[in-house]
Amino acid sequence: MERTGQPSDVPTGKRRRFETTRIAIDCLKCGHSTSVAEEKLAYFGLDPNFSLVTLTKRLVCKRCGSKSVQTFRYQQEDGPTLVPRD
């Protein structure tokens, strides 16, 4: 395999596909829900192999300040939502 020497913007071992793993975050107290792309969690200083338990312990609801939040992973298609058909 040849190496071009060009830096890749895709981390090795985690090639970008048509789906993105997102983390859904739901507040159990006020019902506020949001989600974040898993890859963006690195900006929060989380380990690459973080667990959702670790994440959940750090989270506080932005709306009501409750720590009673639940998180779960899900896959989201990362393609255009509207595609013209011909």
Ligand SMILES: [Zn+2]
């Ligand atoms: Zn809340």
